[in-house]
Amino acid sequence: MSEVTEKYAPGTPCWVDLMAPDQQAALDVYRDLFGWQGEIGPPEFGGYAMCLLNGKPVCGIGPAMAPPGQPAPPTVWTTYLSTDDADAAQAAITANGGTVMVPVMDVGTVGRMLIASDPTGAVFGVWQPLDFFGAQVVNEPGALTWNELHTGDPAKAKTFYKAVFGADIEPMSMAEAGDYHVLKVGGRPVGGVANLANAPAGMPAHWLTYFAVDDTDSTVDALVKRNGNVLVPPFDMPAGRMSVVADPQGAVFAVIKTKPM
Template sequence: MSDVTTPYATGTPCWVDLMAKDQQAALDFYRDLFGWQGEPGPAEFGGYAVCLLNGKPAAGIGPAMAPEGAPPPPTVWTSYLATTDAEATQEAIVRAGGTLLVPTMDVGPLGRMLVAADPQGAVFGVWQALQFPGAGVVNEPGALTWNELHTNDIEGATAFYGEAFGIEITQMAGAEHYWELKVGGRTIGGASLLANDPPGTPPHWLTYFAVDDVDSTVDALVKKGGTVLAPPFDMMAGRMTVVADPQGAPFAMIKLSVTPPA
């Protein structure tokens, strides 16, 4: 098992969550697909569910709630980047040209969070751990394994994430149109150009979950009402696919040929 036993360094993706229009349907879908166990949480936390894989926190699923008079938020997976000081990171995000969507707020004794968009429009969260450190298991079937920025401006993304989080973005060896995100010299994610996505796709962060068999998991997803956006294909890191759950949230699944560091 790839249990996480050390704190996430600032800038490292540490958690992912989904705000679903039908929370229980989403909990049921991902339980059947990945084996997650989760149920709606306390009202004081908006019913947010922490889904467990083999007893370890794997991802969050909450009910989508729109501010009064505003449209409901899009059904998407959000990647959270770790920080040790949410307020300071919020200031750095704004200073670097990002847009604050949800200002820093306390999540009880668990931690502090905010949501922002980079200058190109890709939305991400920030998590300052207190009692809750983030994902407790990664890089095994059913768990988070990769977070990937899709952008139309690698140079701009390099400047923004460098200033806000200390993330380096460098060309990946052997991949002409792919970049690595690094913190302290360690690879913590990737970046791709929007030119590789379907026309009209906005900048975004894509969540990857590991599976032990891409093709059979895609079959299971389709039977449960999911949609295939990119059929399974082989690439340098393994075999992968991009799909959407029945409520429209896109994500990727991959069987890695080489396991990234935990």
């Protein structure tokens, strides 16, 4: 098991969560798909459920709740980037062309968070750890393994994430990678950046969450049996065999069986 025992460096994806219209249905689907254990949480945390894999936190699933007079939020997996100072990150986001959607708030004693979009339109979260630093298991079947920014303007994204988080976006060195880029923190790859110029017309900028699996094809088949949808059928690529899917409530994510390094 790839356990994480200390907080993530600023700019590193550290957590993902899903706000679902039917929280219990989502918990049931992902329990069957990935083996997560999670229960609806206490009212003081909005019922937010911490999902565990072998007893370790891997992600969160909460109920989708619309602010008074506002439409329901989209059903999406949100990537959170770690920071040492949420207030400073919020100010930097605004100063560098981003938009703050949910201002900094305290989450009990576990941390501080905000939701924003970058100048290219991709929505992400920011997490300042206090008692809780994020996912404690990664890169194992059923756990988070990669986070990927899809943007129509990689150059603008590069400037933004460098200014706000100190992260670098650099071309991938592999010849077969094409114009794929890598998000790096302290010289270490922590995520990917894909150019929407290669995507179907009209696709908005977004962050895509990848979960590791033992078998991509059987995982996709299992999701289809639970009324999920296949957006990109399983295929082989340099990092392994992957697929892009949507759960029964419409949340999009990717699954991948990575090749041995």
